[in-house]
Amino acid sequence: MTAALPPTLQRVLKGKSCAGCGLCAGLDPAIGMTRDAKGWKRPVALGTPAPGTDALLAKVCPGATISPWTLSDAPETHPFWGPHVRVLTGNSTDAEIRHTASSGGALSSLALHLLRTGAVNRVLHVGMNPEKPLETLITRSADRDDILATAGSRYAPVSPLETLRTELEAPGNILFIGKPCDVGAMRQLMQADPAVAARIPYLLSFFCAGTPSQDGTDRIVRKLGFEPEEVAHFRYRGDGWPGFATAETADGRRARISYAASWGDILSKEVQFRCKICPDGVGGAADVAAADAWYGGETGYPEFEEADGRSLILTRTRKGDALVAAAEAAGALSTEPLAIGEIRLMQPSQANRRRLLASRLAAMAVTLMPRPNMQGLHLGEARRQARAREEAKSFVGTVRRIVTGRI
Ligand SMILES: Cc1cc2nc3c(=O)[nH]c(=O)nc-3n(C[C@H](O)[C@H](O)[C@H](O)COP(=O)(O)OP(=O)(O)OC[C@H]3O[C@@H](n4cnc5c(N)ncnc54)[C@H](O)[C@@H]3O)c2cc1C
Numbered sequence: 001m002t003a004a005l006p007p008t009l010q011r012v013l014k015g016k017s018c019a020g021c022g023l024c025a026g027l028d029p030a031i032g033m034t035r036d037a038k039g040w041k042r043p044v045a046l047g048t049p050a051p052g053t054d055a056l057l058a059k060v061c062p063g064a065t066i067s068p069w070t071l072s073d074a075p076e077t078h079p080f081w082g083p084h085v086r087v088l089t090g091n092s093t094d095a096e097i098r099h100t101a102s103s104g105g106a107l108s109s110l111a112l113h114l115l116r117t118g119a120v121n122r123v124l125h126v127g128m129n130p131e132k133p134l135e136t137l138i139t140r141s142a143d144r145d146d147i148l149a150t151a152g153s154r155y156a157p158v159s160p161l162e163t164l165r166t167e168l169e170a171p172g173n174i175l176f177i178g179k180p181c182d183v184g185a186m187r188q189l190m191q192a193d194p195a196v197a198a199r200i201p202y203l204l205s206f207f208c209a210g211t212p213s214q215d216g217t218d219r220i221v222r223k224l225g226f227e228p229e230e231v232a233h234f235r236y237r238g239d240g241w242p243g244f245a246t247a248e249t250a251d252g253r254r255a256r257i258s259y260a261a262s263w264g265d266i267l268s269k270e271v272q273f274r275c276k277i278c279p280d281g282v283g284g285a286a287d288v289a290a291a292d293a294w295y296g297g298e299t300g301y302p303e304f305e306e307a308d309g310r311s312l313i314l315t316r317t318r319k320g321d322a323l324v325a326a327a328e329a330a331g332a333l334s335t336e337p338l339a340i341g342e343i344r345l346m347q348p349s350q351a352n353r354r355r356l357l358a359s360r361l362a363a364m365a366v367t368l369m370p371r372p373n374m375q376g377l378h379l380g381e382a383r384r385q386a387r388a389r390e391e392a393k394s395f396v397g398t399v400r401r402i403v404t405g406r407i
Helices: 007-014 023-027 052-059 095-100 106-117 146-150 164-169 180-192 194-199 214-223 259-264 318-330 340-346 348-366 379-383 388-403
Strands: 031-035 040-044 074-078 082-084 086-092 122-128 136-139 175-177 202-206 233-235 244-249 254-258 288-292 311-315 333-337
Touching: 007 040, 007 052, 007 095, 023 052, 023 164, 023 180, 052 180, 074 340, 082 311, 086 095, 086 106, 086 318, 095 106, 095 146, 095 288, 106 146, 106 175, 106 202, 106 288, 106 311, 106 318, 122 233, 122 259, 136 146, 146 202, 146 318, 175 180, 180 202, 194 202, 202 318, 244 259, 254 259, 288 318, 311 318, 318 333, 340 348, 348 379, 348 388
Parallel strands: 122 175, 175 202, 202 288
Antiparallel strands: 031 040, 074 082, 086 311, 086 333, 122 136, 233 244, 244 254, 288 311
């Protein structure tokens, strides 16, 4: 008998809804992760799945069911920005972390605070593969040096939950940091399995516009004048805010391009289909979510050259709110309150995606593509803010992309 993926995953792959998080492989050794032609991570059958795997995946896989915002105990939920206890801007008070990190180092400083207080024993997240610097791999951090080495965004495929079983076999509590889909998967697994929840006291996430293909990284490298094999170190941004996509070779050559050129001209055009229909690019399932608090405008890009990093911080559960308060009291993080209406100026593309999501889902329905379950995500409220004309354009564009296979 040939090995086959569980029906839930077959349906997820048919609907192009796989996020690539790797949770399926992390739960059942009969499932592995492989790279497709563009370098995205996808599940592959290695054997016969355990009897309960399919039913569990139907509940926890973020290609099958999106974690509902209603799981949060936050007092308020905004139709675009999700559950929130407090809305803040802030930065790490550790100048090196702030400079190295993606925006203001909020996530790295919270991680370091949790390690220093002993609330967690290690952090499970991702970073540059030192052996293959254009690739991204699972990383475990236990001290400040580890956290510094891992700070920053990796705009590339990685499956942070692929090793979950072995991570849980080792003793100690774990902080998990991941994209909204990764964290949503963990939140749903923790709902289904209290033993997992007991080991993972906090989930941190960030706003995410989508995972670009691995090809996107190669395109940046070539634009910088290098061949991918020559690169000995690669970062997408950070080392300033927003910082530069920077490649270095073993013989000391170095080239860089701006965030607008790397994300705007290349990576944003390489994003997988699952991310274009993501109802939760804002990390609504996390205890705390961070993002870029751009001093921007309607463009969604920073309207400045370089500045000291500043994170947008949403505390999304009471526990997450207490964590931010404790990190501030310990002097690890500095924050200021922000009016929630200001977020739209910092993150216009996230608002657009939420507004137009219903039209994209309708396009999937008429083309008979299976869609993930999306309950408890306030999609109706977000949709009411869309104009009929832009919805129609989005619907037709999505149908056209689906039928011509350009997804
Ligand atoms: C694919 C992607 C899309 C993004 N889209 C947006 C967006 O739409 N709007 C926006 O404001 N910001 C976006 N960001 C960046 C995000 O703004 C910053 O990560 C956030 O501001 C937190 O900054 P920080 O300085 O607190 O994080 P840091 O202190 O630098 O910590 C970042 C953490 O994220 C983890 N991480 C990095 N890359 C990945 C990855 N690919 N998968 C899982 N975990 C990862 C790291 O391991 C690290 O723990 C995106 C990042 C990624 C990787």
